[in-house]
Amino acid sequence: MQARRTGGGRVEICARLGVPLLLSLGFASAAFAGGEAQRVDAAGTADGERPAANGERPAAEPSPENPGGNATAGSGPAGGEAEPLREDAAAASAEEGLPEPADDEGYQTTVRAAAPGDDTRGRAASRVGRRQIAERIPRSTPDALAYEPGVFVQQTAAGQASAFVRGRTGQQTVLLFDGIRLNNALWRQGPNQYFFTLDLATIEAIDVVRGSASVRHGSDAIGGAINALPLEAPLWSDLHDLRAWPRNVLRVSSQDDQLAERFQLDAQWDRFGLIAGAGWRTVGLLESGGAVVGSDGRLPWVPRFEEEDCTPQQAPDDPDRCRTQRGTGFDELTFDARAAYDLGRDRRVVAALYGYRQYDAPRTDQCPPAEGRWDECLTYEEQFRTLAYASFRGLVMEGAAEDARLTVSYQRQHERRRLDRPASFSSLGGIDDVDSFGLVGSARTAPLDLGAGLRLTLRYGGEAYHDRVGSLAWTAFTDTAQVVFASRGQYLEGSSYTTGGLYLEPELELGVGVTVSAGGRFGGARATAPADEATGSAAIDRSWITPVGRLGIAWAPWRFLTWRVQADHAFRAPNLDDLTSRQQTGPGFQFENPELEPEQALTLETGLELRLDWLQADLWGYWTPVWGAMARAPRQAADCPPATAACRSARARYQLVNLPGRADVCGVEGSALAEFPFGFALRVTLAWAWGEGPNPAPAPDDPDVPYEARLPLSRIPPLHGTVELRWRAEWGLYAGAALRWAAAQDRLALQDLSDPRIPYGGTPGYAVLDLSAGWRWRRNLLVGLVLENVTDAAWRTHGSSVNGPGLGASLRLEIGL
Incomplete structure (x- = not known):
């Protein structure tokens, strides 16, 4: 059982603690010696700044989409990168750890993009940049999104997290890595473990598009799209000899005894660049600021605590004593390699490999489960992700196919879990694998001058993904050493899923401050699965054709102000998790519905964007009606499929159904970034979402039984926001204070009422204050410290199994040559 874990399972702290310290000390001496040799270049570039590979940054032309003439058009304030573009470029330099080469007349290659790219143009969007990641010291890739407007991060376990965008998550939000789709055939309603498997140390930035994005990204993009952009291999225009730059990163956190290290090597030889790295992390039991109690004063079923007198469903004498959470902690190994070759004329080819290995991660709400014995625990023994791909990027045909990208990818998601039940001398095991093969392409035309001030640009592309599923399940009897395999796993072995489509997005500039954008996609999906007679699982062979479109208009009456109005049609086709799965979820046991429809x-959204030299702000309002929304409907034990004892014995049972009529999600979100003299900056975000839909339970025959025809949608985030105050000196010192807050959420869906992760009466509100400080010396050294939850508040994001960390400190030490 993994409920009690002090840290260091398969990765022993004691055996490894000396390695990062020795490496860091060795790098430190070399870094200080090497740093003295780096001076201001001939163009006057200051220490710590990184120009484009040709030594200068091209200026963007003003347009209705970009009235200020900067490179952040179409994004939120600074695109979520809390500093403007001029600081982003410096940050990119400081983060990469690469010296500035001397000017040369060799080939030219753009190395990094500092602002949200073409995928976020004209959308409600934001970006988390490398500087913010380094200075905030988030615990995971999902945690890095905690300060983005319209994004709310929920955690089912310490090693799992899921980002909600405009109140939607899982199968209604698309996740991507370098433009490659992570959503696969087994994507769950709460895909907590999947985005967690992206190694934050390999990520340059994360773009968040809020609102429907199915024209560009296909199925699932109802709430939005999140695209993690990786660190690129160095391709400097004026380096021709072999050069290499090592870097070592050490991180320590006190609340969970976390220790992590990454070693990274950047290298370049003429037109060939390489970035490679490997890392490890060990995490112990997480200590919170205390117990989060329900409106009745009692502890919820989860999490369980190590301390005495912290019994679930009881009112503790002192909730602040309940701090150390069982069912938390895990081990992690990562590796990556990315090679790039410059073909000249702004073209390059890339080959990349990314691997993530997580071991022994308990699912907190099932370790132990609600109303279960204290020694039962569901543990993800292995949560692996491997991604390999090759890509071409650049100019294909002048005017007709610019900024082209063509990517061929292979991805494998592997999961091995174990549910220990010592009282019955048994252990339930399972393995689920998904092999995904992908092909993605996109390009745009050069702006075509139509005369009379009209300019037309076309963006076009498409993708195809094919998933193959393997699934096994067994019962191991610990007293007899016998293993009995089930006739089917959590899914059906040999199932497959195919999705894809083609899209076209024209954009017309009318020359009077007005831009009209549109888009259309023709695509679809197909699901197949074999039958399993022993368990009553029906064979599936279903297809869906789903054309969608979008239309928007932007008006810039002044160079600093833009008003946008747009309508965007999105869809989500049922996947194999909806159609075939039998699994334990947060609210209870869920079984399949092979008759689901998309x-x-x-x-429908409208937004205002303000862009001044010292102030950048945006404000958006939206309404998203959903027809045929999928929701969990309660079921009785008699409804359980054959040979599914876990369903009949569950505390609650559910089946996904298409809701009759229309469900609605609406809300308001905004953000603002203000820059002041002497290096001060203030960033504020605010988001509110409201969701309601038809009751998934049938109306009772007895009219005297209370029944509501419409109910809140599940796990809609409450009103929440952030406030960040930052100060930065030219000589590398920085400091800041950040506040994350949320109001209480007591609007609960039918399934939320039985969800042990949600306290009785709803999740209380909270306010968490963090303080940070650090020093960056050129590109060679970064020392960062975050004092988290300085008031030691007890808090939990709505729908989470894990309470947030209590008072503690996180240290980041980064040393490079």
């Missing part, structure tokens, strides 16, 4: 959604 969800259809229409996002």
Whole structure:
């Protein structure tokens, strides 16, 4: 059982603690010696700044989409990168750890993009940049999104987290890595472990698009799209000899005894660049600021605590004593390699490999489960992700196919879990594997001058993904050493899923401050699964054709102000998790519904964007009606499929159904970034979402039985926001204070009422204050410290199994040559 874990399972702290310290000390001496040799270049570039590979940054032309003439058009304030573009470029330099080469007349290659790219143009969007990641010291890739407007991060376990975008997550939000789709055939309603498997140390930035994005990204993009952009291999225009730059990163956190290290090597030889790295992390039991109690004063079923007198469903004498959470902690190994070759004329080819290995991660709400014995625990013994791909990027045909990208990818998601039940001398095991093969392409035309001030640009592309599923399940009897395999796993062995489509997005500039954008996609999906007679699982062979479109208009009456109005049609086709799965979820046991139909959604939104030299702000309002929304409907034990004892014995049972009529999600979100003299900056975000839909339970025959025809949608985040105050000196010192807050959420869906992760009466509000400080010396050294939850508040994001960390400190030490 993994409920009690002090840290260091398969990765022993004691055996490894000396390695990062020795490496860091060795790098430190070399870094200080090497740093003295780096001076201001001939162009006057200051220490710590990184120009484009040709030594200068091209200026963007003003347009209705980009009235200020900067490179952040279409994004939120600074695109979520809390500093403007001029600081982003410096940050990119400081983060990469690469010296500035001397000017040369060799080939030219753009190395990094500092602002949200073409995928976020004209959308409600934001970006988390490398500087913010380094200075905030988030615990995971999902945690890095905690300060983005319209994003709310929920955690089912310490090693799992899921980002909600405009109140939607899982199968209604698309996740990507370098433009490659992570959503696969087994994507769950709460895909907590999947985005967690992206190693934050390999990520340059994360773009968040809020609102429907199915025209560009296909199925699932009802709430939005999140695209993690990796660190690129160095391709400097004026380096021709072999050069290499090692870097070592050490991180320590006190609340969970976390220790992590990464070693990274950047290298370049003429037109060939390489970035490679490997890392490890060990995490112990997480200590919170205390117990989060329900409106009745009692502890919820989860999490369980190590301390005495912290019994679930009881009112503790002192909730602040309940701090150390059982069912938390895990081990982690990562590796990556990315090679790039410059073909000249702004073209390059890339080959990359990314691997993530997580071991022994308990699912907190099942370790132990609600109303279960104290020694029962569901543990993800292995949560692996491997991604390999090759890509071409650049100019294909002048005017007709610019900024082209063509990517061929292979991805494998592997999961091995174990549910220990010592009282019955048994252990339930399972393995689920998904092999995904992908092909993605996109390009745009050069702006075509139509005369009379009209300019037309076309963006076009498409993708195809094919998933193959393997699934096994067994019962191991610990007293007899016997293993009995089930006739089917959590899914059906040999199932497959195919999705894809083609899209076209024209954009017309009318020359009077007005831009009209549109888009259309023709695509679909197909699901197949074999039958399993022993368990009553029906064979599936279903297809869906789902054309969608979008239309928007932007008006810039002044160079600093833009008003946008747009309508965007999105869809979500049922996947194999919906159609075939039998699994334990947060609210209870869920079994399949092979008759589900696609969800259809229409996002209507309007927004104002303000861009001044010292102030950048945006404000958006949206309404998303959803037809055929999928929701969990309660079921009785008699409804359980054959040979599914876990369903009949569950505390609650559910089946996904298409809701009759229309469900609605609406909300308001905004953000602002203000820059002041002497290096001060203030960033504020605010988001509110409201969701309601038809009751998934049938109306009772007895009219005297209370029944509501419409109910809140599940796990809609409460009103929440952030406030960040930052100060930065030219000589590398920085400091800041950040506040994350949320109001209480007591609007609960039917399934939320039985969800042990949600306290009785709803999740209380909270306010968490963090303080940070650090010093960056050129590109060679970064020392960062975050004092988290300085008031030691007890808090939990709505729908989470894990309470947030209590008072503690996180240290980041980064040393490079």
